[in-house]
Amino acid sequence: MRRAHLAATAALSITAAFSTSQAQAADLTLCWAAWDPANALVELSKDFEAQSGHSMKFEFVPWPNFADRMLNELNSGGKLCDLMIGDSQWIGGSAENGHYVKLNDFFDANDITMSDFIDATVTGYSEWPKNTPNYWALPAFGDVVGWTYRKDWFEKPELQAEFKEKYGRDLGVPATLAELKDIAEFFQGREVDGKTVYGASIYTERGSEGITMGAMNALYSYGFKYENPDKPYDMEGFVNSPGAVAGLEYYKALYDCCTPPGSSNGYMSEGIDAFKSGQVALQMNFAFTWPGFESDANVGGGKTGYFVNPAGPDGEQFAQLGGQGISVVSYSSQQEAALEYIKWFAQPEVQAKWWAMGGFSCLKSVTLDPAFPQSQPYAQTFLDSMAVVKDFWAEPSYATLLQATQRRFHDYVVAGNGTAKEALDGLVRDWTETFEDDGKL
Amino acid sequence: MTDDIISRERVGAPGALRRRIAGLSDRALAWVFIIPTIVLLLAINIFPLIWTIRLSLTNYRANRANDELEWVGLRNYERILTNPDIWNSMQATAHFLFWTLVLQVLIGFSLAYLINKKFKGNDLWTTIIVLPMMLSPAVVGNFWTFLYQPQIGLFNYAVAFVTGIDPASFSMIGDVRLAPWSIIIVDTWMWTPFVMLICLAGLRSIPDYIYEAAEVDRASRWRQFWTITIPMVLPFLMLAVLFRGIENFKMFDLVVQLTGGGPGSITELTSINLKREAFEKWRTGYSSAYAIILFVTVFGLASIYVKALNRVKQR
Numbered sequence: 001m002r003r004a005h006l007a008a009t010a011a012l013s014i015t016a017a018f019s020t021s022q023a024q025a026a027d028l029t030l031c032w033a034a035w036d037p038a039n040a041l042v043e044l045s046k047d048f049e050a051q052s053g054h055s056m057k058f059e060f061v062p063w064p065n066f067a068d069r070m071l072n073e074l075n076s077g078g079k080l081c082d083l084m085i086g087d088s089q090w091i092g093g094s095a096e097n098g099h100y101v102k103l104n105d106f107f108d109a110n111d112i113t114m115s116d117f118i119d120a121t122v123t124g125y126s127e128w129p130k131n132t133p134n135y136w137a138l139p140a141f142g143d144v145v146g147w148t149y150r151k152d153w154f155e156k157p158e159l160q161a162e163f164k165e166k167y168g169r170d171l172g173v174p175a176t177l178a179e180l181k182d183i184a185e186f187f188q189g190r191e192v193d194g195k196t197v198y199g200a201s202i203y204t205e206r207g208s209e210g211i212t213m214g215a216m217n218a219l220y221s222y223g224f225k226y227e228n229p230d231k232p233y234d235m236e237g238f239v240n241s242p243g244a245v246a247g248l249e250y251y252k253a254l255y256d257c258c259t260p261p262g263s264s265n266g267y268m269s270e271g272i273d274a275f276k277s278g279q280v281a282l283q284m285n286f287a288f289t290w291p292g293f294e295s296d297a298n299v300g301g302g303k304t305g306y307f308v309n310p311a312g313p314d315g316e317q318f319a320q321l322g323g324q325g326i327s328v329v330s331y332s333s334q335q336e337a338a339l340e341y342i343k344w345f346a347q348p349e350v351q352a353k354w355w356a357m358g359g360f361s362c363l364k365s366v367t368l369d370p371a372f373p374q375s376q377p378y379a380q381t382f383l384d385s386m387a388v389v390k391d392f393w394a395e396p397s398y399a400t401l402l403q404a405t406q407r408r409f410h411d412y413v414v415a416g417n418g419t420a421k422e423a424l425d426g427l428v429r430d431w432t433e434t435f436e437d438d439g440k441l
Numbered sequence: 442m443t444d445d446i447i448s449r450e451r452v453g454a455p456g457a458l459r460r461r462i463a464g465l466s467d468r469a470l471a472w473v474f475i476i477p478t479i480v481l482l483l484a485i486n487i488f489p490l491i492w493t494i495r496l497s498l499t500n501y502r503a504n505r506a507n508d509e510l511e512w513v514g515l516r517n518y519e520r521i522l523t524n525p526d527i528w529n530s531m532q533a534t535a536h537f538l539f540w541t542l543v544l545q546v547l548i549g550f551s552l553a554y555l556i557n558k559k560f561k562g563n564d565l566w567t568t569i570i571v572l573p574m575m576l577s578p579a580v581v582g583n584f585w586t587f588l589y590q591p592q593i594g595l596f597n598y599a600v601a602f603v604t605g606i607d608p609a610s611f612s613m614i615g616d617v618r619l620a621p622w623s624i625i626i627v628d629t630w631m632w633t634p635f636v637m638l639i640c641l642a643g644l645r646s647i648p649d650y651i652y653e654a655a656e657v658d659r660a661s662r663w664r665q666f667w668t669i670t671i672p673m674v675l676p677f678l679m680l681a682v683l684f685r686g687i688e689n690f691k692m693f694d695l696v697v698q699l700t701g702g703g704p705g706s707i708t709e710l711t712s713i714n715l716k717r718e719a720f721e722k723w724r725t726g727y728s729s730a731y732a733i734i735l736f737v738t739v740f741g742l743a744s745i746y747v748k749a750l751n752r753v754k755q756r
Contacts, residue, residue: 068720075504075723097505206703261591264615264704396505400722407526407706415617415705437500437724 025053026337031070031081032324034060037141037288040357047353048344054337063268064208067399074099074329082332083341085140085324088124093396095128100136100327106339107135112346118142120389121362125325130394137325138342139362141288144385145217145320147180148275148283148293149173151305153192162186173307177218177250180282180310184258187281199258200282201274202251204414205267211413212392212405213267214284215251216320220390221312222247233435240424247312248420252413264414275299284309286322287385290378291358306381308388321389323360397434404430490736497730504723517730527731529706530714536621537628537710538689542682544629549636550678554670556637557644567641571634578631582698585627589613589699614700620708624696628689636681643677644670672756679750683743690739711735 030045032038038060045056059080061069067087073080074094086094094100103126107114114122114135121139128136153159154171163171167182174180184199191197203214216224223243228234238244255263260279263270268285275283276296293304311317326345328338344350351363355375360382361367373380393401405427412423435441465473497518500511521527556567573581588596589612597608613623647669655665693712696702702709702717715735719728 071504072720075506093504097507205701206705207697207701261609262589262594262612262615264612265701397722400724403717403721410703411705414615414703415707417617417705 025055026082026334027055027057028082028334028337028341029057029059029080030083030085030341031059031061031073032085033066034062035288036292037359040354040359044350044354044357044359045341047350048341051344052337052340054340056341067208071399074331077331079329079331079333081329082334082338083326084329085326086137087324088321089392089394089398089402091125091128091136091325092394092398094327095134095136096396098330101330101335101339103135103138103328103342104133106342107138110343110346112138112343116364117362118364118367118386120321120386121323121325124321124389124391124394125323125362128394137327138346139323140326140345141323142360142362142367142382142386143286143288143322143324144382144389145213145284145322146287146290146309146381146385147307148285148290149183149305149307150278150281150299150303152303153187153197153281154305156192159192173305174310177221177310177312181250181254181258184254184282188258192281193278195278197278198260198274198280200254200284201263201266201271201280202254202259202284203267203271204255204259204263204410205265205270206406206410206414207265208267209392209402209406210265210267211409212402213320213322215248215409215413216390216392217284217309217318218251218254218312219244219247220318220320221309221316222250223312223314223316226393233432233441235428235431239428239431240421243312243314244424245420248409248412248423251409252416252420255413275304287360287378287382288322290382291376294377302377304377306378308381308385318388318390319385321391323362395435395438397438400434401431404434493729493732496726497733499726501726501729502723503725513726517727518734520727521731521734526706527711527714530709530711533621533706533708534690534692534710534712537625537692537708538686540622540625541628541632541689542685544625545633545636545685546678546682548629549633549681550640550674552633552637553640553644556641570637573631574634576631578695579698581627581631582695585623586614586699589623591615615704617704617707620700620704624699624708627695627699628692631695632685632688636678636685639677639681639684640674643674646677647673676750676754679746679753683746683750686746687739687743690735 030041032041038058042056042058048054049056067090070081070084070086071090071093072078074084074086074090075097084100086100091100095102106112114126114133117126117139121142122135123130125139126135126137128134160171163169163183163186166186169179171183171186174183180200186199187197188199189196203210205211223241224247225238225241225244226235228238260274263274266274268289271283271285272289272292274280275285275293276298278298290306294300309317309319326342328335328342332338345354346363348363348365351361351366355361355366355372366372367383367386373383392398392405395401408423408427408430411417412420432441498512498514500513502508552570556563556570585596588594591597591609591612594608594613596613597611600606600611601608611619613619613626651669651673652665655669660668691712692710693716696708696710697713700708702713706714715728715731718724718731
């Protein structure tokens with residue numbers, strides 16, 4: 001009888017212990033864009049599953065629909081996502097509208113220090129309001145627009161000689177945007193290895209954010225500023241400054257002279273295709289695409305070089321920030337487990353593995369490691385680019401501001417309507433109206 | 442008849458219900474059957490319409506539902522009607538609508554006229570012609586972007602073959618002058634078979650004896666066409682125009698896939714523009730007013746058109 005009693009107690013204890021661990025194990029869903037880094041994160045997260053006992057599900061949406069789909073999810077208070085790796089521009093709206101959980105107390109309690117991450121990524125992905133210590137995300141994936149070029153073409157002696165004769169300098173990585181255009185013009189329509197090739201692939205996409213993410217690289221380096229540094233939301237003379245006008249004119253000139261035929265609506269994937277297929281000598285794209293070139297049969301194996309977005313006429317050099325932070329969705333019923341994931345993800349060894357798997361870590365202990373620049377052919381370019389980043393508005397009304405920019409830029413650059421000055425004057429009007437609607441002006 | 446139904450009902454109905462049904466007049470019984478439909482219509486059509494009208498008078502934004510709601514009166518309507526971008530959008534829609542209807546009616550009717558003749562392989566040709574309208578607009582948009590590709594696109598090569606110009610020298614969806622025509626061509630390719638089928642139904646409904654009588658009267662083929670065929674097919678043709686007009690007024694998927702509204706905003710039809718205002722910029726109040734304006738426009742035009750259609754049918 002006693003033995004039976006003992007056996008029953010043991011069985012109950014085992015059942016209780018099992019059900020406790022079951023109750024603690026959560027089924028977390030992480031939402032992000034559908035792209036190569038997301039696949040790497042799936043692999044990386046298997047370590048988290050093994051360590052925590054939680055299981056991970058993933059909801060990945062292709063880039064062109066990512067913002068639409070996920071912002072609808074957040075705005076409707078949906079419970080699909082426990083963790084969201086949202087675009088940097090969403091941070092203002094998501095913070096002000098209560099979509100993300102504020103992480104300051106959590107960071108303090110778990111010794112996660114924001115100064116351990118690349119400064120630009122903290123400002124870009126985590127802070128709202130900007131430049132204040134209010135954190136809504138952990139920098140998850142550093143990204144920036146940069147350039148790739150066909151190193152093997154640049155090294156051809158006959159092309160080097162012809163270029164030197166024509167431009168009086170060596171065919172190499174351009175130091176300025178003007179030099180970049182010269183190189184693009186040099187390659188446009190040229191026969192290389194028996195194929196007609198073109199100068200450059202640049203962003204021109206109309207529907208989501210493409211042309212803005214592209215043109216801004218020229219505008220920033222030509223002197224464009226979003227607002228008066230001393231008077232927030234005062235844009236007249238900054239957005240449409242003579243430098244900004246020249247920057248937009250430059251981008252149109254580059255589009256007109258040096259892109260492959262049919263480049264009127266291209267973004268990341270079109271750029272990748274153009275470069276991998278050997279269509280272009282230069283390609284503008286986010287850094288996340290670079291690991292894919294290294295492993296590609298056509299352009300890998302040392303055929304591809306990388307460089308930071310070149311400087312403008314006055315030596316100013318900036319690049320458009322991409323990338324995202326990881327946040328806990330406030331509508332999630334599993335916030336504890338989601339925070340556990342962030343705590344795990346912030347660990348230096350996890351971040352090191354993240355970089356090794358193709359994820360662009362933002363942790364300084366990874367990027368400032370002496371071995372980092374040699375770890376990948378593009379590692380130094382990534383670091384240099386991250387040092388000169390600027391980002392688009394991250395205001396709650398960013399989508400309205402972005403759509404106005406898309407329309408104005410595409411109208412001028414691709415459709416050829418009006419002048420650059422008219423486009424930027426129009427943009428000041430659009431943005432002013434938006435900020436007036438928001439009660440900020 | 443109704444009494445029969447009620448007496449049949451009585452057999453199986455429980456006592457209280459039986460007594461209640463027996464006490465209902467025909468009119469009341471009709472209401473019992475109609476009310477669920479009316480409730481459904483009110484819930485899914487009328488209520489949203491009234492709610493949209495209400496929202497159109499506010500500054501409501503669906504992504505900031507907690508913000509204080511401000512009544513702005515007719516300001517949204519005023520801003521829309523004085524916005525040159527919206528007028529450009531309307532103009533793009535009108536251009537698209539006009540040319541797709543003209544081309545689809547002309548080609549659709551011509552094809553129906555040919556198919557209506559008895560010849561070998563008639564059924565096979567009908568099936569082949571009808572194929573495009575069976576495809577998904579998103580798929581059609583996607584593969585036409587490849588057909589229009591200046592370097593590898595078959596369309597460009599076909600034009601180059603006929604005209605002798607360089608296929609890479611023009612971009613159908615990237616050129617401001619050509620992009621509006623690129624969407625018209627694709628829509629015409631896809632939906633002409635629909636117009637053809639309706640016209641074919643019209644042509645086949647004309648009794649042979651009318652043509653036989655005309656032959657006896659020695660009417661020429663040309664005269665038969667204008668005095669018999671066209672008047673008798675006209676109601677069908679007008680119906681096809683109504684259907685295609687309504688469909689094309691709300692055209693979205695095909696154009697988004699093909700041009701995304703570009704280059705610039707040259708192919709940004711009102712439905713695309715409205716979607717951007719409502720679900721990208723989240724200006725819910727403003728876009729509600731926009732939707733109401735479009736609704737009134739379509740409703741007004743459709744009412745006038747339906748009256749004209751009825752008049753033609755009565756002739």
